[in-house]
Amino acid sequence: MIELKDITKTYRKNGGMEVNVLQGVSLRIEKGEYVAIMAPSGMGKSTLMNIIGCLDRPSTGEYRLDGIEVEKMDDDSLSSVRNKKIGFVFQSFHLLPRTTALENVQLPLIYSTDETDMDARAGAALDEVGLGDRMHHVPGELSGGQQQRVAIARSLVNDPSILLADEPTGNLDTASSTEVMSIFDKLHKDGRTIIMVTHSDEIAQRAGRVIKMRDGRIVSDDRRAA
Amino acid sequence: MKQAKTVRLALKAIGMNKMRTFLMMLGIIIGITTLTVIVSVGKGASAKVMKSIQNFGANAVLIFAGGGKVMGPPDEKVNTLTLEDSQAILQEVKGIRSMDTALIRVGRTVKYEDNNTNTVIYGGTTNYGDAWEWPVESGDYFTEEDMGSMARVAVLGKTVVRELYGDADPIGTNIRIENVNFKVVGVLGPRGTSPMGMDMDSRIIVPYTTAARRVFNTPYVSLIRIAAADPNQVEKIESDVAALLTDRHRIQAGFPEDFRVRGASSVSKMAKGMMGTLNLFLGLVSLISLAVGGLVVMNIMLISVGERVKEIGLRRALGARKQDVRSQFLIESSLITVMGGLIGVVVGLVVSVLLPIMSKGKMAALPSWEPFVLGFVFSAMVGILAGIHPATKAAEMDPVVALKG
Structure with missing residues (x-):
């Protein structure tokens, strides 16, 4: 469960000018929700995702993740939270080049405390996204859609409670997008919490809840019957 | 398992470029x-020095005519040492077992x-045989009678025999030294090189009287060799001889000596000094190339960190702690330097094996296991030192900024 309370984030630009990217965001996301966040570029959605993903800290406000006060954690503990509780999926996949799908998926396991059965667990994650037969392919040998599915498998391998996807279909054609989105649908049905940033209304419609932001604030929060 | 994976990932990164x-x-x-x-x-040279000190003689003291030079053969134009000096030394210096007084000329043409x-x-x-502890291999030395009659007889060193006779037996044959006929009566046993690298087997021994009057026409002495009764007395004999000659030659305090006294200990000191200088020079070369190598590693690692910003951001997002990122780059840089x-x-050992062969024995080298330990320790040290700055730079990146590249 994610609880954000009056979150603000202020950056100081090179010229010394302060930019208020988030101006008091309060938000509560329950376990198992499928949330789409929509906002024009530069309106704070990436910063919000980074804060939810424990990559960044808010300037002020409180953030509780499964009851833990994140803003009080040190850097190593945040790394551990990212490793265990959060799975990231990026717009540009972020796979290591010339490294097999299996090894890419294993990457979070290297930084986890549980090092047992790395091959089996990574293999299972690849099975879950339907790429069990592409384990030993390197990214260059895979289509964009397949690469994104490898990235999704990587986000799943440590069995996190939350998946954070930042425009996961932004670099994909329509067919691949559909393929990737259906995987997210399935993961949601399996009970995972999914938070997805997107520009596309079509994709947002798959989510049970759409949050729209503008100028660092939430302007609408619509729940739909799933 | 985890460490093995980290090392494998590092090897992969290394193999990519x-x-x-x-x-x-x-x-x-x-x-x-x-x-x-x-x-x-160093090992080869020190073995060679040990061997040549043995050749020099642990109980030997050499007195050369003429001062100045550190080492090397006596100078021909120097007439500072006389038969009277040698008589005085024999009478006044204690502890002498045997003494040979010689007139020496180098680089003379000999014909057979x-x-x-x-x-x-x-x-x-x-x-000669007693003072140099140098027995003949075949034939015999010349006699007191030969000395008295200025006999034209010669004893040949092994190198001379090889160059003039090949495999034939020289005893009984006649050779010409400076256009004077000599009969060969003996052949010296092999001795090897002197501490200064001279071939001691390239020499011909003739009676002093014959050399002084029939060949070179000079009454002076080039070299006196003393064999001490006890090796422990060598340094005492050295200083006694020096004092005696300083007195006899009326050399005032502060003026240079016109003779040189060299014992086994001073010879080994000089040889080690020369070796030390060479080692110091090579050590400096090694240190400089390791330092330059370290700087190159550091700079290329910095470039590599710069190129892999996104990868660093990704690893941080997937749960890598700062220290995980730091150790990844440290492992990479030290793997490269250790390899x-x-x-x-290996290259150094190959060179060590080839060096004596290519220099035809002039340079000695003794391959050993120590370089493996030294090489490992030094290269790992350079790798870690060179990796610290790039690795820290990678570890301290803001993951949000790094992910954007």
């Missing part, structure tokens, strides 16, 4: 090769039939 990896290794390879050669040459060679002519006494170091040791 082979040319760059090779360039990173190059300085380390050169440095460790030099280090390995130093160790091998159509063959000729250049060698050292040593006009000595019948004490370079091991290549350097």
Whole structure:
């Protein structure tokens, strides 16, 4: 469960000018929700995702993740939270080049405390996204859609409670997008919490809840019957 | 398992850009090769010095005519040492077991039939064999009678025999030294090189009287060799001889001596001093190339960190702690330098094996296991030192900024 309370984030630009990217965001996301966040570029959605993903800290406000006060954690503990509780999926996949799908998926396991059965667990994650037969392919040998599915498998391998996807279909054609989105649908049905940033209304419609932001604030929060 | 994976990932990263990896290794390879050669040459040289000190004689004291020079054969134009000096030494210095007084000329032409060679002519006494502890291999030394009659008889060193006769037996044949006929009566046993690298087997021994009056026409002495009764007395004899000659030659305090006294200990000191200088020089070369190699590794690692910003951001997002990122780059840089170091040791050992062969024995080198330990330790140290700055830079990146690239 994610609880954000009056979150603000202020950056100081090179010229010394302060930019208020988030101006008091309060938000509560329950376990198992499928949330789409929509906002024009530069309106704070990436910063919000980074804060939810424990990559960044808010300037002020409180953030509780499964009851833990994140803003009080040190850097190593945040790394551990990212490793265990959060799975990231990026717009540009972020796979290591010339490294097999299996090894890419294993990457979070290297930084986890549980090092047992790395091959089996990574293999299972690849099975879950339907790429069990592409384990030993390197990214260059895979289509964009397949690469994104490898990235999704990587986000799943440590069995996190939350998946954070930042425009996961932004670099994909329509067919691949559909393929990737259906995987997210399935993961949601399996009970995972999914938070997805997107520009596309079509994709947002798959989510049970759409949050729209503008100028660092939430302007609408619509729940739909799933 | 985890460490093995980290190392495998590092190996993969290293393998991705082979040319760059090779360039990173190059300085380390050169440095460790030099280090390995130093160790091998040092060991070889010290074995050679030990052997040549043995050749010199642990109980020997040599007195050369003329001062100034550190070492080397006596100077021909120097007439500072006389037969009277040698008599005085024999009478007044205690602890002498045997003494040979010699007139020496170097680089003289010697002919046998159509063959000729250049060698050292040593006009000595019948004490030669005892004072030099140098037995003949065949034939015999000349006698007191030969000394008295200025007989034209000669004893040949092994090198002279090889160059003039090949495998034939020289005893009983006639050779010409400076156009004077000599009969060969004996052949010296093999001795090897002197501490200064001279071939001691390239010499011909003739009676002092014959050399002084029939060949070179000079009454002076070039060299006196003393064999001490007890090796522990060598330094005492050295100083006694020096004091006696200083007195006899009326050399005032503060003026240079016109003779040189050299014992086994001073010879070994000089030889070690020369070796030390060479080692210091090579050590410096090794240190500089390791330092330059380290700088190259550091700079290329910095470039590599710059190129892999996104990867660093990704790893941080997936749960890598700062120290995980730091150790990843440290492992990469030290793997590269250690591999370079091991290549350097192997190249260095090959050079150590080839060096004596290519220099025809002039340079000694003794391959050993120590370079592997030294090479590993030094290259790992360079890798860690060179990796600290790039690795820290990578670890301290803001993951949000790094992910954007």
